[in-house]
Amino acid sequence: MTATFEDAQKYSKENVDLALKSFGTMSKGFQAIAVEVADYSKKSFEDSAAHVEKLLGVKSFDKAIEAQSAFAKSAYEAYIAKMTKLGELYADIAKESYKPVETAFAKVK
Structure with missing residues (x-):
């Protein structure tokens, strides 16, 4: 009975360790995603402010258009680039956080 209890205790500890690694x-x-979003927000705000200043100095309607x-083109391209990067970060999180679980399943087989 003691061996069974010790085995169960060891198995539980391993699973908790794997869960903690995953978390x-x-x-x-x-955290990396939060940093990326904050950086993008800051840059977007700065770019928008610079664009407004530029628009205020324009002399003709054609130049304003x-x-x-x-600006719209560059803002769109920056947005798509950042969303692509965020998508990659989310995919990396999924892959990396699943590795400990994958290891546990490999031991069971």
Whole structure:
């Protein structure tokens, strides 16, 4: 009976350790995502402020439309690039946080 209890205790400890590794990986990943979002927000705000200043200095309607089109294009491209990067970060979180679980399943087989 003692061997069975010790085996169960060892198995439980291993599973808790694997879960903690998985949660640690997820936590680091979400911190990286938060940093990326904060950086993007800051840059987006700065770019928008610079664009407004540029628009205020424009002398003709045609130049204003040209400046607005260029800004919209660059803002869209920056958004798509950042969302692509965030998607990759989420995929990395999923892969890395699943590795301990995958290890546990490999031991069971």
